[in-house]
Amino acid sequence: MEKLKELLEKVQKGELSVEEALKFLKDLPYEDLGFAKVDHHRALRKGVPEVIFCQGKTPEQVVKIAERMMQKGTNIMGTRASLEVFEEVKKAIPEAVYYPDARIFAVIKEPAAKNRGIIAVVSAGTSDLPVAEEAAVTAELLGNRVERLYDVGVAGIHRLFMNMEVLEKARVIVVVAGMEGALASVVGGLVDKPVIAVPTSVGYGANFSGLSALLTMLNSCAGGITVVNIDNGFGAGLAAHQINRLGGREDETLIS
Missing domain, CATH: 3.40.50.1970 (Rossmann fold)
Incomplete structure (x- = not known):
């Protein structure tokens, strides 16, 4: 919802054309990559962006999904990620961090709000x-x-x-x-x-x-x-x- 408000404000201020806004909006529900349909709306529905389950995916597929999420400005988390997968992600997204014991990689664009408990x-x-x-x-x-x-x-x-x-x-x-x-x-x-x-x-x-x-x-x-x-x-x-x-x-x- 915040993204939609931001888009409308930019269009109203003339910082973004209607055509450019439409290009962004068409991918909001999900983006079809052929081998995967990336759910860019999940953060709006659940408060948490889509998480990439890496097991069974090729490193190239994981990188492609992560790159598209990166372009949308969302936080990225990949679970069951091998070191091989992470190394390929790291080449494409240098700020990616790996947690080897958890087999998770993450790219945090905006730290999550802290819960009290x-x-x-x-x-x-x-x-x-x-x-x-x-x-x-x-x-x-x-x-x-x-x-x-x-x-x-x-x-x-x-x-x-x-x-x-x-x-x-x-x-x-x-x-x-x-x-x-x-x-x-x-x-x-x-x-x-x-x-x-x-x-x-x-x-x-x-x-x-x-x-x-x-x-x-x-x-x-x-x-x-x-x-x-x-x-x-x-x-x-x-x-x-x-x-x-x-x-x-x-x-x-x-x-x-």
């Missing part, structure tokens, strides 16, 4: 770190303060209990766990805030590539737990952001 990202084991970091970095790039609490799984539950202050000050908690996925139930039974559970594909054969953790989390007897798909750190980070922003932005005036 804190999101805690908790992982059962170090092997869950890539998924946990995908959630944490996603939330941070969207304007949230994130507290990380890693390697506190049920095999040594005292590690969690000795760090309860992290859970207590958070507004929403993302719990990432593989194997049997029990950590989400433990955390859900201890706190009075939303818990987003993320099953990971970490585990031995009977883990079935994360299916056992997924079923454990779905069958949790602790209330207030919602579950995203296996290894979906991005989905958890975005959901946590959407919950956290309901509490308002740091620059908004509090009304008593």
Whole structure:
């Protein structure tokens, strides 16, 4: 909506011709690149621009999408991005930044407004770190303060209990766990805030590539737990952001 107002103002001031404005407007709903239809309107609908899921795309396809988003002046985030993909993006967009643990690249044209609350990202084991970091970095790039609490799984539950202050000050908690996925139930039974559970594909054969953790989390007897798909750190980070922003932005005036 701000882009539309800006266009109208430029046309009214004579800084932009009607023809030039129409060229911009025709790509607003989406832009057809043949192999992809880039959703330039998503930020208007959801408050978050389209995110590029890089897995399965060629580096050239990712670069083309990123370049078109860059031309529209939106922030860019690419998930499941290999180093090879990032290196190609970096050649085209030098300001791109890579977060290797999260497998995310980003180009931030305008930093997101800061949300007031804190999101805690908790992982059962170090092997869950890539998924946990995908959630944490996603939330941070969207304007949230994130507290990380890693390697506190049920095999040594005292590690969690000795760090309860992290859970207590958070507004929403993302719990990432593989194997049997029990950590989400433990955390859900201890706190009075939303818990987003993320099953990971970490585990031995009977883990079935994360299916056992997924079923454990779905069958949790602790209330207030919602579950995203296996290894979906991005989905958890975005959901946590959407919950956290309901509490308002740091620059908004509090009304008593």
